[in-house]
Amino acid sequence: MAAPLEIDWLPSSRIGDLQAFLEAEWRAEHVLARDAELLRWQHPRGDDELSFVAATERGELVGVLGVIPVEFGVRGDRLSGAWLTTWAVTPAARARRVGLQLLELALECHDFVGTIGGNATTMTILGALRFQTRSAVPRWIRPLDRTELAHFVGEIPDAPESPAGDGFTVREWRAADASDWNLYWEGTLASRLVGVCRDARYLEWRYLSHPRFDYRVEIAEAQTGEPAGLLVHRLERASGGEMTVLRIVDALGEGLAVAALALHVAERGRRIGAAFADFYCTSQHAARPLETAGFVAESALGLEFPSRFQPFEPGSRPLTAAFRLASQNTEQLTGSDVYFTRSDCDQDRPS
Ligand SMILES: CC(C)(COP(=O)(O)OP(=O)(O)OC[C@H]1O[C@@H](n2cnc3c(N)ncnc32)[C@H](O)[C@@H]1OP(=O)(O)O)[C@@H](O)C(=O)NCCC(=O)NCCS
Numbered sequence: 001m002a003a004p005l006e007i008d009w010l011p012s013s014r015i016g017d018l019q020a021f022l023e024a025e026w027r028a029e030h031v032l033a034r035d036a037e038l039l040r041w042q043h044p045r046g047d048d049e050l051s052f053v054a055a056t057e058r059g060e061l062v063g064v065l066g067v068i069p070v071e072f073g074v075r076g077d078r079l080s081g082a083w084l085t086t087w088a089v090t091p092a093a094r095a096r097r098v099g100l101q102l103l104e105l106a107l108e109c110h111d112f113v114g115t116i117g118g119n120a121t122t123m124t125i126l127g128a129l130r131f132q133t134r135s136a137v138p139r140w141i142r143p144l145d146r147t148e149l150a151h152f153v154g155e156i157p158d159a160p161e162s163p164a165g166d167g168f169t170v171r172e173w174r175a176a177d178a179s180d181w182n183l184y185w186e187g188t189l190a191s192r193l194v195g196v197c198r199d200a201r202y203l204e205w206r207y208l209s210h211p212r213f214d215y216r217v218e219i220a221e222a223q224t225g226e227p228a229g230l231l232v233h234r235l236e237r238a239s240g241g242e243m244t245v246l247r248i249v250d251a252l253g254e255g256l257a258v259a260a261l262a263l264h265v266a267e268r269g270r271r272i273g274a275a276f277a278d279f280y281c282t283s284q285h286a287a288r289p290l291e292t293a294g295f296v297a298e299s300a301l302g303l304e305f306p307s308r309f310q311p312f313e314p315g316s317r318p319l320t321a322a323f324r325l326a327s328q329n330t331e332q333l334t335g336s337d338v339y340f341t342r343s344d345c346d347q348d349r350p351s
Pocket of ligand 1: 085086088089090093094095096097099101118119122124
């Protein structure tokens with residue numbers, strides 16, 4: 001008779017078992033198997049548990065599903081959300097519905113469940129479970145150093161750039177901005193978006209307290225002194241030194257304010273010699289102000305800009321997405337106000 005299977009959240013005391021499992025069953029040398037601080041930061045659930053659903057048989061882990069807990073907003077309503085990360089079952093325990101039981105617990109505990117960058121297996125299984133699936137999150141590109149790009153991408157047409165509008169001061173985020181940003185988020189942005197609640201608490205956790213990456217969070221301040229836009233980016237140096245890329249991971253706010261921020265970071269990218277800037281975002285509407293700063297949809301350029309840098313790989317790999325709302329009509333997740341970027345889920349992390 002098969003041993004009973006326990007499915008539950010993983011006690012923090014078992015972090016060593018989890019890392020050994022990831023090393024053996026997921027990928028040798030995977031960053032989460034090596035870096036306990038990053039693992040704890042990415043999967044917070046309280047003092048005693050990690051946000052990993054674990055399947056245990058005879059005291060041994062036989063399967064895990066990583067969950068990044070987030071507050072999820074549907075046009076102003078706050079729901080509990082979960083981004084799914086590492087999902088693995090030992091070969092000996094596969095095809096016994098262990099994977100599904102791990103997923104069921106995550107679905108029971110959260111109204112929104114999604115993943116970004118899922119592989120073909122994940123997309124097949126989640127598609128069959130009626131998740132909304134997208135084969136590629138749109139990506140916007142701002143070429144910055146055409147000579148360097150000519151080696152890796154080819155000849156790139158000129159992108160028009162409009163002059164910056166007056167009326168906004170672009171500056172780095174300060175801790176004292178939190179309450180004004182929350183007012184702007186709650187009063188203006190939240191009701192227009194479907195996506196993770198990007199309030200100050202989230203920004204501080206996701207970007208400012210990141211244990212390994214150095215994100216730069218900038219806001220555009222209106223003449224009244226109130227925030228009118230936010231843009232977050234980091235610089236990524238390809239592992240072999242091939243190029244530096246400026247990676248925008250959030251762009252939110254009034255069109256003109258976001259355009260001013262985008263022009264500002266494009267200028268920074270040029271100054272430091274970045275080859276190009278990119279921004280993955282499901283919302284065409286949110287990304288449109290970047291076009292003022294010379295960003296163009298990668299699909300419209302008809303060229304492949306590298307998307308993996310650790311290690312560097314030429315060519316662009318599509319970023320998939322799959323998501324589901326348990327308590328509301330999943331149709332809510334089809335509109336152009338659905339705002340997911342590369343910093344949602346676990347795609348913007350060290351590898
Ligand atoms: C994906 C994975 C976790 C599923 O775990 P599992 O315990 O074998 O899956 P289950 O037995 O619960 O099966 C769930 C359903 O998915 C289907 N399924 C399982 N593996 C599949 C695969 N590789 N491709 C397509 N469908 C698959 C099963 O047929 C089943 O569907 P059904 O109910 O219609 O029969 C496991 O196959 C695994 O560890 N794969 C390697 C790692 C991986 O690719 N993980 C996903 C990316 S994070």
